[in-house]
Amino acid sequence: MQSLSPSRPQLVYLAFGPSTYHQEACFSIVSALAHLDAAAGEAIDIQVFTDNPQPYDQLPVTVHLLDEATRQAWNQPHGYHFRSKHVLMRQVLQQHPLAVLIDTDTFFRTSPLRLFQRVKSGTLLCNAFGGRYGENQKCLLYKNLLTILQDRGLADCQMPLVNSGVIGLTADDAGILEHSIAMMDEFHPLARAAYTLEEFCLAVAAYRTLALAECTDVIHHYWSRKAQFRAKIQAWLRKHGHQPLSAAALADVLLVNDQLPRPPTLQRLGYKALSMTMPSRERQFARELLYGSYPYPNEFDRACAPAWWDKALQNLNERYGRMEPEQLRQCLRHPGLRLSLGARRKDIEAHLLRASQP
Template identity: 25%
Template sequence: MTVIAYLLYGDNQMYERELVFSLLSMLRFLKDQNESDSSLSISVISDREREILTHLPTPLPIEQLIVSQGELDGWMRGGAYRHGVKPCALMKALDVYQESVILIDTDTYFVETPLRLIERVSSTSSVMHRFEYWIQDEPMWQPIVERVGDGIELHGITVSRQSPMYNSGVLGVDYSQRSLLDRVFELLSTLYDWSPIFNVEQFAAGVTLHQWTNLLTSDDIVKHYWGYEREFVHSQINRSLMNAKTPFNELMHHPATFAVGYPRQPIKDRLVSKVRGAMQGWNDRYRFAYLSYRTALFYASKDREYANIWATIALEEARMAVGVLDGGSGSGSGSGSGGGSSGAFENNTEFDRVGLSLQRDFEQFQPEAIGSLDWLSGEVKQRWLQFWEQAASG
C-alpha cells in the first residue's frame, strides 16, 4: 500500500481549490478503481478538518490527518522557515501510516495515472518531481558553494559544488527509509543557518535521497506549475470548480476540466516579436515582455482576465529587462522568458535610448494612452503608470 498525501494549512482558499483540482486530476484515472483491491490511499495533512473534502465524491476515501499549530510552528522553525514543513509532514505521515508515502504539493495535477507513480517508490528507490540544476550553476547558492567547495560531510550527507537540486513538488519514500528524513531536516537546518535560501529544504531532500536511494523523477506523471503559469492555472481552476454547473462527481469525466496551462500566443505575434527582437538586439527577457504585451492586446476583446494577466507579465518582464524594479510587486520568477542579461539590448544602449524604445514598443500602455483601455484593470494601469514614472526618472 502507498499513501498519496497532500499538505494544506492556513486560510488561503486558493490553496484549497488547488488541492481539489489536483485530487480530481488524479482520481479521474481511478474512477473505475475497486476500493477493495486498491494499491493506494489518499491523505490530506491539515491544521483542521476541511469540509470541502467531506463533500467530494471519490472512488477512494480521503483521510484527513490533523496536526496542531504547535507541530506546524516546530516544523517551520518557529515560523522562520515555512518550507521546512514539507519533510516534517512527510515524516508525520510515515510514522502514522508506516507505509510508502508520496507527498505532493497542491499546485500540481496528474497527466498520467498515479499507479505509475507509486511504482517508483520501494525499499531501495524514492521519487521527487524533477532534476533542476547543479548548485554550482545557480547564483543564489554561491554562499553555500563557496563554503562546501569540493565536498564536506554534514549529518552523513556529502555536499559539494557538484551536488544536484531536485524539485520537491513530489517527494516520496518508503517507510523503511524513514530515518533519512531526520537527516534531511538536520541538513536543511544547518544549511539554512549558513544562508537562508528559500529552497534549501528541497535541496536537502534531493541530495540525501540521491545519495542513499535510487532517486527517480516524476514530471512525466505530475505537472507542477509555478511562476507566471500559476496565474493562468488559478484562473482556469476557478472557472472549472467555482463557476461550473457540473457536479464534482461528473467533473472527473470531463477532459476539458483539466485543459490548463498557458493560453496560446498567436503565431503572428510570436513571429513579429522574434523578428523585431533579432533586428534590434533584444535579449530574451525584453522579447518576452514585448510578446506578452502583444498577447494582452490579442486577448483584450476575448478574455479580459487573460489579457490582464498578460499585461502584468509584460510589466514584470519589462521591469527586469531594463532594471526598473518594483519594490513591492515581486519579480515574476519562473517566467517563460528564458532569462537574459539585465538591460533590454545586448549592446548596452544608454538608458535614455531604452526609454524611447519602451514608449514605442509598449505604445498602448503609455501614460497618454493607457487610460482609454477599458479592459485593463485599475490596478494594472496604476502599476504601468508607476513604471513610466520610474523609467523617466532614470
C-alpha cells in the first residue's frame, strides 16, 4: 500500500468480477511502473477500487474495497455497469485536482507521466478518437438519439466519437461527468442494447465544451483480439506473479508487446500454399492453426497459441456452422496439415475437441 499525495498525478483503476479483470489490472499497473524513471524522480499515485484486494498485495497501490451494494448503487437507475466509471471519476476529482481513469485491458508503451501532461483545464483526455457520429447511420445511438440531441443543440453528425478506455480530466472540468451521467440515465431506455452508450455520452458532454486529446502512443488498449493479449499477460503472471516488481519481471514487461504474433512473410506464404490443398471451407482455419503453432522467438507470443486455435475454431463455426468432432479430426489429419503441425497436432486436436463440446 502507499499513501496518497494530493500533489501527485492519480492513476485510477476500477477492477471487479472474474479473476481475468484483476490479472489485466495488475499487469497494466506493473507496466506503468516499469516505464517510470525513478532515478529522475518520476512518481504517481495509483488507486484501485475493487471487490478483491488480494491480487494487489504486492503492488505499491492504494486499494479501496468496493462492496457490491456500492457498485450497484453507482449503476442505478438502470443497472448500467459502465455508469460506475463516471461516478468513480467524479468522486476522485472531488479530492484531487487531476486524475486519469484507465480500463484494465490496457498496458503502457511509455511513461504514464505522458498521460498526465495531456490532462489540462479545458481538455478531455480519452484513449482514442473514433470517427464522427454521422458516419454510421445504422447505429442504434444514431437512429434513436440524433433528433433529440439535435433539437437540444447537444450534438450533430460532425461530433467526434471517443474511446473511453482512458478518461483524463482536471477537477475544474468534472462537471461534464454530471452531464454524461444524466444523459446515461435518460437515454439508456432508448438505447439499452448500445454497448458504447457510456463513451457516447462522454463525447456528447464534451462536445463544443472541451478540447479532445488522445493517447494511443502511450497506452495500448486491447479491446480487439483480447484473447491473444490476455494469453500473453497470463503467461507473464505465471512467470512473475510471485515477484511482479523484480528486475526480471519489469524487463519482461517490454516483451509483452502490442503486436499480434505473425510468422515471417515467407512462412505465411508457405501456409497459404499448403491450405490451397485443403477443402475451401477449411483453408482459413488451417492457416490460423499454423499461425498459432509457429515457434515464435518471444515466449509471450508463443503463449498465444491456444487463443489462436480457439479463434480459428470460432471463426470456422461462425462461417459454416458447428464442426462435428469427427469432421474436426479428419481436418487435422489432412496429410499436409498433419505434417506441418508435427508433434503439436495431438495437443491441438485434444484442445479443440474440448473447446467444441456443447
